Amino acid sequence: MTETTQRRWWFWIGFGVITLLIAGGVSYLASSDPDGLDSATLQGCEVVESADGEELQGDCIAQHAEEHSLAGSPLADYALGGQDGTGGLAGIVGVVVTVLVAGVLFWFIARSRGRAPTQSGD
């Protein structure tokens, strides 16, 4: 292998490994506070701890938020089968699914390029 080919391989391996490490490891360091959008929807409400979990008191957008229609799915909320602490594994599954879905989609788009009307089709 030439030095350039080797360097090219390291680029792809490095990119892939870093992506998996972020999803599978760094994600455990994520803040669990609501993000900018979520906290905008909470303006006007107070989150009160009650017997049935957290409750919103007051008047805010988040009260209109509906339960996710797929909340019962096996990977919902990045928990494998609803188990706590499996977010990193769920993240790795997500990375693999995303790269496959995007890769197949982009491969088809790139392939259709050869059959574009502007090109001669031989």
Added chain:
Amino acid sequence: MQGVNEQFLAMHMSDGIVNAPVSLLFLGIAVLALGVCAYRARTELDERTVPLAGLVAAFIFAVQMVNFPILPGVSGHLLGGALAAILVGPFTGALCVAVVLIVQALLFADGGVTALGTNIVNMAVIGVAAGYGTAVLVYRLLRRRGAVGVPAVGALSFVAAVVGTVCAAMGFVLEYALGGAATTSLGTVGTYMFGTHVLIGIGEGIITALTVMAVVRARPDLVYLLRTNPAAVGANA
């Protein structure tokens, strides 16, 4: 409402916070826009760039899991529009972000299913258009002054990411104005979204700049912004 693994949620719009007609309208806009992107992405994608485009989508998925603190009790996460567009082109970039949002909504119950249209328009369409538009503008200005080094590409990526993030947030404000299902005043929502997303944009800008600079150092030949724009500038100078 609160999941056990809330920590990992990227957190996008849930179902129900914008009414059904407006959600449907934006779903229509999203489908139309993604159709255009799929058609135009043919000019950006070839066998050499497909792997990078796939990896960029996966990278955005991963980094969106990592919410970073911006204020006491408030966090933010990468949207990824400017990052994707600079690396793989605006049409492919919009498709990258859209794939991430669809995977999150359908597989991880992160971001509502009926809210997918609004989320795609905000982050994949507006975020990419504003972010990439800014990147091209700044890049052309810099080119007039001479060669653009790696730190300058980092700086323009930072600016593009800030603009893209704030514009994406304004997309939500627009949808709320059109079909918000609550009584919170538009001024309150708009001001709060703007302020928090300037801060989120700074985080987004740092992540975008570091990532783009790393790719430019390793494989400048793959970076869409650099491989497409130089010729267009020289002609006018």
